[in-house]
Amino acid sequence: MHIASHMDVDKVAFTGSTEVGREIMQAAARSNLKPVILELGGKSPFIIFEDADMEAAVEQSHQAIFYNQGQMCVAGSRTFVHESIYDEYLERAKTRAENRVVGDPFKPGVEHGPLADRNQYNKVMSYIRAGKEEGARLVTGGERVGRKGYYIQPTIFADVQDDMKICREEIFGPVMSVIKFKTVEEVIKRANQSEYGLGATLMTKNVDTINTVTRALRAGTVWVNAYGVLTPSAPFGGYKSSGFGRENGAYALTNYQQVKSVIMPIYNPTYL
Structure with a gap:
């Protein structure tokens, strides 16, 4: 959990066990509240x-x-x-x-x-x-x-x-x-x-x-009628204790973006 605890690390993406995923979330919360993506265990x-x-x-x-x-x-x-x-x-x-x-x-x-x-x-x-x-x-x-x-x-x-x-x-x-x-x-x-x-x-x-x-x-x-077929265009990830966030596809890109709103007045001479 060393990396997840760093204050200068902005995000962690982890694939592994549910137990370790929970520890990463705790370390992220104790540090700089960095967002995490977790792809964890399964019982499919x-x-x-x-x-x-x-x-x-x-x-x-x-x-x-x-x-x-x-x-x-x-x-x-x-x-x-x-x-x-x-x-x-x-x-x-x-x-x-x-x-x-x-x-x-x-x-x-x-x-x-x-x-x-x-x-x-x-x-x-x-x-x-x-x-x-x-x-x-x-x-x-x-x-x-x-x-x-x-x-x-x-x-x-x-x-x-x-x-x-x-x-x-x-x-x-x-x-x-x-x-x-x-x-x-x-x-x-x-x-x-x-x-x-x-x-x-x-x-x-x-x-x-x-x-x-x-x-x-x-x-x-x-x-x-198939099993295990994956493609880079199809989002992959879990519900519940299998984690959250998605890998692959356009959805994966949103995990690495942060929204910013910029608000300013339309030009008006009275503001000068």
């Missing part, structure tokens, strides 16, 4: 409706949580699946996870590398233990891979409930939490219950569902 919902393309839903949701071993702020770590396709989805997701190629990420064809360090490995393993202890059903994974490096198997928990630790807290690791839902109204409410609001995804062919859900979700970026 990935919602699969009953009419979704199953093959695409399995692959997109797989990449949403296992890409970069889940070490992403927008990882789709809460996978909501409609009850009518729940069992089929789990079977396919399990097969895809178990076929994910784990190994040296510098080798061609490898999809899944190690976590960043020992601390992150220990943190993720503690969440896996918590999932088991709280009653979630371990579908696949949950173990270390090999003895060298901090590799963890792609892990899937089913029958996850909203109050479970693995559903509430950001894990930042390869752990998918699969949650069953019935209605559009229900899944909107449950998706929005998180303290985070960075990203969200929905898979459906129904235009009415798309229009309703994209407007209702409290997330800075909502993907429809």
Whole structure:
């Protein structure tokens, strides 16, 4: 928080954890009240409706949580699946996870590398233990891979409930939490219950569902039948504990501008 405390620093833009973001805000307040932009943690919902393309839903949701071993702020770590396709989805997701190629990420064809360090490995393993202890059903994974490096198997928990630790807290690791839902109204409410609001995804062919859900979700970026697609022209940032301010696009420029009003009289000889 050294830079955020400096009186001669006019602004701070930070990407990282919610905990550090709070400390930066405190340091900015104690110094010169410098404005801050924060792009912080996430617990993004990935919602699969009953009419979704199953093959695409399995692959997109797989990449949403296992890409970069889940070490992403927008990882789709809460996978909501409609009850009518729940069992089929789990079977396919399990097969895809178990076929994910784990190994040296510098080798061609490898999809899944190690976590960043020992601390992150220990943190993720503690969440896996918590999932088991709280009653979630371990579908696949949950173990270390090999003895060298901090590799963890792609892990899937089913029958996850909203109050479970693995559903509430950001894990930042390869752990998918699969949650069953019935209605559009229900899944909107449950998706929005998180303290985070960075990203969200929905898979459906129904235009009415798309229009309703994209407007209702409290997330800075909502993907429809896709995941993780970003462009420099599209603003990116979060709601709630995922931060505030936006990167990219014209909105990002306003974060680095300050408005000034200049007021003067129109020329009149009486003023001379």
